Amino acid sequence: MTVETYHCKSVKQSDQALELAWPHFPLALTQAVGVRLGNTLFAGLGSASQAWFALDITAAPKAWHPRAEFPFAVRKDAVAAAADGKIYVFGGSGRSTGTQSLHQFDSIACYDPQTDCWTELAARLPVGMLGASAAAIGSCIYIFGGYNKPQFDQFFQAYETAAREQQAAILYAFMDRDAKEFAWNDHVWEFDTSDHRWRDIGQVPHAPNCGSGVIVDGGEVFLANGEIKPGLRTASVKHGSIQNGELMWLADKDLPPSDQPQEGIAAAFSGKCGMVKILAGGSNFIGARQNYQSGKKYAHRGLNKLWRDEIYVMRNEMWEFAGRLPHGRANGLSFEVEQGLLLVGGDTQNGQPCLETWLLSYQKCTGITISSHKL
Numbered sequence: 001m002t003v004e005t006y007h008c009k010s011v012k013q014s015d016q017a018l019e020l021a022w023p024h025f026p027l028a029l030t031q032a033v034g035v036r037l038g039n040t041l042f043a044g045l046g047s048a049s050q051a052w053f054a055l056d057i058t059a060a061p062k063a064w065h066p067r068a069e070f071p072f073a074v075r076k077d078a079v080a081a082a083a084d085g086k087i088y089v090f091g092g093s094g095r096s097t098g099t100q101s102l103h104q105f106d107s108i109a110c111y112d113p114q115t116d117c118w119t120e121l122a123a124r125l126p127v128g129m130l131g132a133s134a135a136a137i138g139s140c141i142y143i144f145g146g147y148n149k150p151q152f153d154q155f156f157q158a159y160e161t162a163a164r165e166q167q168a169a170i171l172y173a174f175m176d177r178d179a180k181e182f183a184w185n186d187h188v189w190e191f192d193t194s195d196h197r198w199r200d201i202g203q204v205p206h207a208p209n210c211g212s213g214v215i216v217d218g219g220e221v222f223l224a225n226g227e228i229k230p231g232l233r234t235a236s237v238k239h240g241s242i243q244n245g246e247l248m249w250l251a252d253k254d255l256p257p258s259d260q261p262q263e264g265i266a267a268a269f270s271g272k273c274g275m276v277k278i279l280a281g282g283s284n285f286i287g288a289r290q291n292y293q294s295g296k297k298y299a300h301r302g303l304n305k306l307w308r309d310e311i312y313v314m315r316n317e318m319w320e321f322a323g324r325l326p327h328g329r330a331n332g333l334s335f336e337v338e339q340g341l342l343l344v345g346g347d348t349q350n351g352q353p354c355l356e357t358w359l360l361s362y363q364k365c366t367g368i369t370i371s372s373h374k375l
Helices: 149-161 164-175 288-293
Strands: 002-007 033-037 040-044 052-056 064-066 079-083 086-090 108-112 117-120 133-137 140-144 187-192 197-203 213-217 220-224 227-229 236-243 246-254 269-273 276-280 283-285 305-307 310-315 318-324 333-337 340-344 358-363 367-374
Touching: 033 079, 033 086, 033 333, 040 333, 040 340, 079 133, 079 140, 133 213, 133 220, 140 220, 149 164, 197 246, 213 276, 246 318, 269 333, 269 340, 269 358, 276 340, 276 358, 318 367
Parallel strands: 213 269
Antiparallel strands: 002 367, 033 040, 040 052, 052 064, 079 086, 086 108, 108 117, 133 140, 140 187, 187 197, 213 220, 220 236, 236 246, 269 276, 276 310, 283 305, 310 318, 333 340, 340 358, 358 367
16 A cells, blocks of 8 residues: 655645545546535446445545445436435436437436435426536525537437438537537526425526536535537636525636636536635647637637646635646546545546546645545
8 A cells, every 4th residue: 555645836745644545436437426415425427337336534444335326327427416415416418228319318316325215306407407517505406507408419319320421510510600509508597405496596697618617615606617618618717606595696717827828627626625715637628719719610620638737726816826736637526525625536638537536635835735545
């Protein structure tokens, strides 16, 4: 057993190795869902198929243990949150049968950790919520963003049934459009877990985002970057305050450039280390923003997708560059634990699975420290 510690800034080696002993996830885990409920972390779905695991953060040694498998169709990029002792999984994409084209689900699954049972609710999604972000505040869950379900379903129906020589033209026609034409969900939806009812609490004042990192701080929600259309990111971090079910939007804050113009990132890791908000990793296409601004609507065409290693922190109400991960990483799960922000699953450049778990901790005097525990 070895413990490796990476330092974004010069710090002393930690002598509390056992506290950093966070195990690897048992399977490759991308486009998955994960939430913390009490002292237990839950994670699964996505590339882990129907597998569902739990980790007691108070246990020593810590380990992921299998729980009841997800009994419904395999799905990726669903959105999940926990409220009133249960976990809710909204939407996602997949195939209901082996021959059906890729489509968005409009269902809601509920997991009860007390009984270790899954159920499907009678309620359905009011709009497409693939790639959305969720924030639980009290007994309500708030959903931001989401791909347009009719467009998504129709595109994959056409693309997957077309002859191979026709697919490139279908893809180009779909991608070569203005961001507004994708008609992503631009309203914030409140799901009340007490009666399973939806309420539209208003339209967002910005371009709707998918793949945003979400940070909840009391009644405040931060939506970090994400896409405004496939392949095109935004560098802004939206800031909203929810009080008594009413949403008020506050001033946006942009990420600063690191070593080149800031493209923004999607599918990043996000959360708090104590009182410090962190955004790390993610992916983007360098040059996509410039292409789009010059009129090339298929902005990421011909560009390489890059997995990012930058770490940003919010201090004094501003985002600042704080260091780098050991390598680029995206599409995983973030868990806030007492020791810091836990990065689980995800992948590295070109979609290679990343099994190693990292703990990001922050101290004002030393900055970010990244620790990994290897068995």
